[in-house]
Amino acid sequence: MRFMKRPNDFLFRALVVVASLSLAVLSVLVIYSVVMRYVFSDAPDFVEPIALLLVIVIAMFGAALKVREGGHIGLDSLVKKLPPKGQLIATSFQHICLIVFAVMIFFGCLQMVEATAEDRIPIIGLPESLRYCIPVIASVCIAMFSIENLLALFAQKQK
Template sequence: MKRPNDFIFRALAVIASLSLAGLSLLVIYSVVMRYVFSDAPDFVEPIALLLVIVIAMFGAALKVREGGHIGLDSLVKSLPEKGQLAAHTFQHLCLIALAVAIFFGSLQMAETTLHDKIPILGLPEALRYVIPVIASVCIALFSFENLLTLFAKKHK
């Protein structure tokens, strides 16, 4: 499971990095066009919103893989070894449950908005919800990998 997740992790990192770079360039372009040429382009805002969704959702998945998500480390570190294992297990099970909820909620929204169009861009509105669907699958995979790693360490 580690090797496929390594590939997914690298792909998400590249996509999120390119999205961040693209967002930065888009904002600079928009500011220059608006304040220097008094001609604000209409397409910047919907593209920027899509890029922000990619950065936020894929970034969250990347942090789950790295173990950098929000946690109560000071509390967990003060627990005995079995308590730490239980806390980490609970944490990853909660992340998997959250990923499942995001998956089904976003999938339902994507199906509902499939025939609607994003104004100005003309792309399907469902695109906004496909991004969290992909990210939720990655979050679940990474959390499951972390669970397997936890229990593999325990049995050594």
């Protein structure tokens, strides 16, 4: 269990920092854009594509962070009413579904990275594939966090 915890602790902290910085930058960009548009009547073009990238980072990394914390979407009210063995099965199934979902995101977005590698995001000129690299990274984190939670679940059961 410890072999998963250390790397996942590092990943978790890195995701928190990146997602937090992305949220801060997004907030500043939106304020800047609003001020420029309504005070100076000069809306900057670059804000929207950068903001879209930041929203993808915040959403995908935030989802991975919630998986690590066990705060992902679940039917807790139903699961809590099940007997202990049923709770174990339901929670295990939930984590397996998350792992399958992460694998599907990984391969789907990896195909999009390859397909859009030559394209550029208008205005800012960054590779279009950057939009799909973010979910690739997040899907690896989601899978790793789900595996850690699954291992912890069975380690706890054996005690």
